[in-house]
Amino acid sequence: MKYKLIVERTDLNFSAAHFLMHHPKCERIHGHNYRVTIKVESDELNSQQMIVDFMDVRNITREICQKMDHHILIPTKADDIEIKEMGKELEVIANKRRYIFPKEDALLLPIEATTVEKISEYIYKQLKQSPLKDLKIKVSVEEAEGSIGTFTEE
Numbered sequence: 325m326k327y328k329l330i331v332e333r334t335d336l337n338f339s340a341a342h343f344l345m346h347h348p349k350c351e352r353i354h355g356h357n358y359r360v361t362i363k364v365e366s367d368e369l370n371s372q373q374m375i376v377d378f379m380d381v382r383n384i385t386r387e388i389c390q391k392m393d394h395h396i397l398i399p400t401k402a403d404d405i406e407i408k409e410m411g412k413e414l415e416v417i418a419n420k421r422r423y424i425f426p427k428e429d430a431l432l433l434p435i436e437a438t439t440v441e442k443i444s445e446y447i448y449k450q451l452k453q454s455p456l457k458d459l460k461i462k463v464s465v466e467e468a469e470g471s472i473g474t475f476t477e478e
Contacts, residue, residue, distance in 0.1 A: 325365035338393035342438035356467040363462040395431040440473025
């Protein structure tokens, strides 16, 4: 690809709690301040001589981040997880633990695990359902300084 655009801003972030299945330390609920970086590539530019407007990428990504912000992220496709709706609450049984969360505090994600790799893939798929769908996109999610997962479809 000839042209690359990188959108890495302080407002492309979210704070969320999660747990990892079958991990000795991270199976406990804990949280991160995630940062998201989007890279877009193209061989051609549009009529404005850009791949896409920075602001379009920023605004769409920021909206995705805001939906994830201040939630407990629950992986609905994980093995060994049970999720039951109980009125305004969710019962989650995972890692031999039973949790009750207010529904409004939980975000059910159609992924196998809430690792940065799978969160990157989730954000990528959200971007591919947006006006950015025809672009080559790479999504990176950082959960701690220097701990980054990436997803792109090649």
